Amino acid sequence: MAETKIKFENVEFTYIPPNGKPVRALERLSLDVAANEFVSIVGPSGCGKSTLLYLLGGFLPLEQGEITVDGRKVSKPGPDRGIVFQHFALFPWKTVRQNVLYGLERKKMDAVQRNELAQKYIDLVKLTGFEDAWPAQLSGGMKQRVAIARTLVTDPDVLLMDEPFGALDAQTRGILQEELLAIWGLTRKTVLFVTHDVHEAVLLSDRVIVMSARPGRIKTTVNIDLPRPRNSEVTRSQNFAGYCDEIWSLVREEALVASGVRT
Amino acid sequence: MTKVAVRYTPIVLIVILWELVSRAGFVSQDVLPAFSDVMVRLWQLSADGEMLVHVSASLFRITCGLALGILVGSTLGFLLAASITAQRLVQPTLTFLYPLPKSALIPVIIIWLGFGNSAQIMVIFLGSLLPIVLGAYNGAKGVENTLIWSARSLGANALETEWQVVIRAALPDLLSGIRVALALSFVLLISSEMVGAQRGMGFLVAFLGDGGDYAGMFAGAFVISAIGFAADRAYLALYHHLLRYREA
Amino acid sequence: MVAQRKLMNILMGAILPLAVIALWEFATRERLVSPFLLPPFSRVMVRLWEDILSGELFSLAAQTFLRLAISYSIAVVIGVTLGILMARVRFVRWMLDPVISIGLPTPKIAFLPIFILWFGVFDTPKIVMAIVACIFPLIAGTWSGTQGVDKYLVWSAQNLGATRRELLLHVIFPAALPQILTAMQVALPIAFIVVIVTEMLSGGNGLGGAMIEGARLADTARVFENLIVIGLMGFMFLRGLQIVRRRILGWHAEVLQEKN
Numbered sequence: 001m002a003e004t005k006i007k008f009e010n011v012e013f014t015y016i017p018p019n020g021k022p023v024r025a026l027e028r029l030s031l032d033v034a035a036n037e038f039v040s041i042v043g044p045s046g047c048g049k050s051t052l053l054y055l056l057g058g059f060l061p062l063e064q065g066e067i068t069v070d071g072r073k074v075s076k077p078g079p080d081r082g083i084v085f086q087h088f089a090l091f092p093w094k095t096v097r098q099n100v101l102y103g104l105e106r107k108k109m110d111a112v113q114r115n116e117l118a119q120k121y122i123d124l125v126k127l128t129g130f131e132d133a134w135p136a137q138l139s140g141g142m143k144q145r146v147a148i149a150r151t152l153v154t155d156p157d158v159l160l161m162d163e164p165f166g167a168l169d170a171q172t173r174g175i176l177q178e179e180l181l182a183i184w185g186l187t188r189k190t191v192l193f194v195t196h197d198v199h200e201a202v203l204l205s206d207r208v209i210v211m212s213a214r215p216g217r218i219k220t221t222v223n224i225d226l227p228r229p230r231n232s233e234v235t236r237s238q239n240f241a242g243y244c245d246e247i248w249s250l251v252r253e254e255a256l257v258a259s260g261v262r263t
Numbered sequence: 264m265t266k267v268a269v270r271y272t273p274i275v276l277i278v279i280l281w282e283l284v285s286r287a288g289f290v291s292q293d294v295l296p297a298f299s300d301v302m303v304r305l306w307q308l309s310a311d312g313e314m315l316v317h318v319s320a321s322l323f324r325i326t327c328g329l330a331l332g333i334l335v336g337s338t339l340g341f342l343l344a345a346s347i348t349a350q351r352l353v354q355p356t357l358t359f360l361y362p363l364p365k366s367a368l369i370p371v372i373i374i375w376l377g378f379g380n381s382a383q384i385m386v387i388f389l390g391s392l393l394p395i396v397l398g399a400y401n402g403a404k405g406v407e408n409t410l411i412w413s414a415r416s417l418g419a420n421a422l423e424t425e426w427q428v429v430i431r432a433a434l435p436d437l438l439s440g441i442r443v444a445l446a447l448s449f450v451l452l453i454s455s456e457m458v459g460a461q462r463g464m465g466f467l468v469a470f471l472g473d474g475g476d477y478a479g480m481f482a483g484a485f486v487i488s489a490i491g492f493a494a495d496r497a498y499l500a501l502y503h504h505l506l507r508y509r510e511a
Numbered sequence: 512m513v514a515q516r517k518l519m520n521i522l523m524g525a526i527l528p529l530a531v532i533a534l535w536e537f538a539t540r541e542r543l544v545s546p547f548l549l550p551p552f553s554r555v556m557v558r559l560w561e562d563i564l565s566g567e568l569f570s571l572a573a574q575t576f577l578r579l580a581i582s583y584s585i586a587v588v589i590g591v592t593l594g595i596l597m598a599r600v601r602f603v604r605w606m607l608d609p610v611i612s613i614g615l616p617t618p619k620i621a622f623l624p625i626f627i628l629w630f631g632v633f634d635t636p637k638i639v640m641a642i643v644a645c646i647f648p649l650i651a652g653t654w655s656g657t658q659g660v661d662k663y664l665v666w667s668a669q670n671l672g673a674t675r676r677e678l679l680l681h682v683i684f685p686a687a688l689p690q691i692l693t694a695m696q697v698a699l700p701i702a703f704i705v706v707i708v709t710e711m712l713s714g715g716n717g718l719g720g721a722m723i724e725g726a727r728l729a730d731t732a733r734v735f736e737n738l739i740v741i742g743l744m745g746f747m748f749l750r751g752l753q754i755v756r757r758r759i760l761g762w763h764a765e766v767l768q769e770k771n
Contacts, residue, residue: 270608271609273605273608273610351524352527355521355527355528356524356527356528360742362700362703362742363741363742364700364745366704366705366707366708366719367707367718367741369708369711369723370722370725370734370738371726371734374731446616449618450620450644450708453618454708457620457708457712458708458711465621469624471624472624472625472627472628480625480628483621484621484622487621488622491616492613495616496616
């Protein structure tokens with residue numbers, strides 16, 4: 001059994017909006033993620049799945065509970081927990097290459113090594129030839145590839161992905177999902193992947209966590225027993241459809257609860 | 264209520280500091296009359312009607328000038344947006360006129376119209392034109408074709424479409440342009456009154472200063488600032504009211 | 512094809528000014544308008560040429576230019592710094608927020624007589640007045656731009672290991688730059704208007720001073736010639752800023768669109 005890489009213990013989080021009452025986003029949430037595991041988190045809108053990721057990333061202050069990676073407590077952001085955001089968050093004033101180099105420059109590597117490594121990852125995400133393009137010149141899918149390269153190049157212990165394909169059209173999404181599977185197959189990083197797309201979660205993950213409506217708790221965990229390496233072919237299998245149905249009805253239950261609470 | 268108080272506390276602190284510095288004599292009372300003295304003088308000038316004469320002269324001028332500017336400017340802007348030929352004819356000229364400081368027109372207008380109301384109004388009118396034309400033009404140009412097509416397919420003719428769809432959709436840009444013109448109008452109003460007028464707030468402040476009534480001069484400057492500030496705030500309220508559908 | 516289009520545009524654009532000039536010359540030559548009110552265009556041009564040759568125009572323009580350059584530069588440095596401080600330091604924001612809020616829509620030109628009282632009649636009050644007048648949009652625009660930086664950009668930089676200092680330099684400042692440059696473009700015409708007005712009011716030579724003197728002495732040609740020079744100056748300044756903006760923001764979507 002692989003050792004635990006990420007551990008959430010009794011994590012709670014309350015969000016305080018500028019004008020309004022505090023909102024309980026996460027309640028007594030505990031979760032273990034094993035090394036080299038690809039775990040997806042799904043749930044209705046507002047259930048706190050992104051909050052979970054941001055706490056792990058160190059972007060939000062953790063007041064209650066504990067989060068550890070490899071036994072070390074998490075408090076501030078750092079390159080050991082690389083993150084990819086939904087809206088790419090590329091530095092628009094830097095070219096593709098400069099974006100990818102940014103994390104490497106913080107690590108004080110020598111220039112030749114840096115450039116080689118950056119080029120390697122630009123090639124990996126199939127953007128060879130676009131090294132000197134500005135983000136404003138790229139399509140959504142291309143921007144996300146840069147974001148992925150930028151994060152992976154720093155060799156993080158853990159990869160956090162916050163609905164990374166949510167802003168892309170269906171075709172591009174499908175292509176990038178397959179590419180992610182391939183890249184992950186090469187590096188086998190521990191991944192925590194947040195999405196509202198159940199189909200995507202089943203396709204990519206070893207395990208899917210279903211969260212409850214706000215305040216977020218873990219409703220159920222579903223182990224995805226589909227063989228690896230995977231590609232889009234697997235979506236045609238009976239088992240795949242079964243998993244999707246199962247998870248979708250769970251999410252739907254919570255989504256109904258969430259909309260009921262709102263009115 | 265307390266939020267407002269906390270927000271404007273620094274102003275109160277500055278005023279207190281001012282009063283102390285002046286009263287204690289750190290700075291000569293000639294150069295910096297005490298805040299209280301200024302307020303007293305303000306009261307005096309208002310009470311004997313002096314202030315009112317000049318305030319009304321100024322307000323009259325800016326209202327006329329701006330109203331004309333809005334009428335002519337928005338019409339021109341909308342017409343421009345409607346005709347590509349007009350755009351190509353006029354655009355380079357407008358691009359050149361835009362950076363011309365409209366205060367430079369004051370001497371020309373003094374020669375043409377002298378020192379009376381019509382001169383001040385003309386300066387304000389000409390100065391406010393460009394931002395309004397630009398606002399109307401940008402607003403009208405930016406109206407999505409889909410909006411216009413929807414209106415036409417629902418039976419509106421060209422004039423109705425222009426009025427109900429284009430002008431409404433152009434409102435935000437136009438109103439922003441008018442806000443810029445408002446601030447500019449105040450600057451031009453005071454400037455032209457200081458240069459050549461026999462009444463008005465700009466004239467008053469310069470006159471009091473020349474005569475050594477420094478507390479009065481400060482008082483006048485305050486009244487001008489207060490009017491300009493109030494006008495902008497009132498305009499903002501109007502702006503939000505007209506565009507309330509956006510915030511809903 | 513594209514070159515033909517461009518030529519057409521230039522020609523069409525020139526029609527209006529040429530027509531105006533032609534009308535101007537005609538109306539004044541035919542005495543439809545009194546030459547006192549409107550000297551013939553040709554006479555204005557001759558006068559302009561004379562003053563260029565005598566060096567008079569250059570010294571006037573230089574005075575105006577220097578006042579503008581000095582006040583604008585000081586305003587930009589102080590204004591942008593204060594704007595960034597406002598976004599980063601709570602105390603500064605608390606102190607300056609009401610000042611900006613009240614100061615921005617206020618016609619600050621009303622304080623000119625006060626500045627003349629404090630600083631005399633030479634260059635200082637003019638420069639101070641111009642600084643005070645144009646610094647408000649600079650502070651407000653910089654503050655807005657710095658505050659409004661996309662939090663995901665900040666988080667990404669932190670995620671990749673940026674220190675606080677690196678964050679400010681590498682992310683926040685570049686992200687705020689478009690708005691800072693816009694504020695600079697707004698502030699320049701304001702400074703220019705104010706410099707001209709102050710020259711007209713406190714006997715300060717420069718182009719504004721020359722214009723008002725021309726008005727007082729009924730020397731209309733002088734008024735018009737200086738008006739033209741002022742117009743050209745303003746145009747060149749704004750053009751200059753536009754070019755600077757295009758170079759610095761070469762990565763920005765708006766600039767890339769223009770190139771296409």
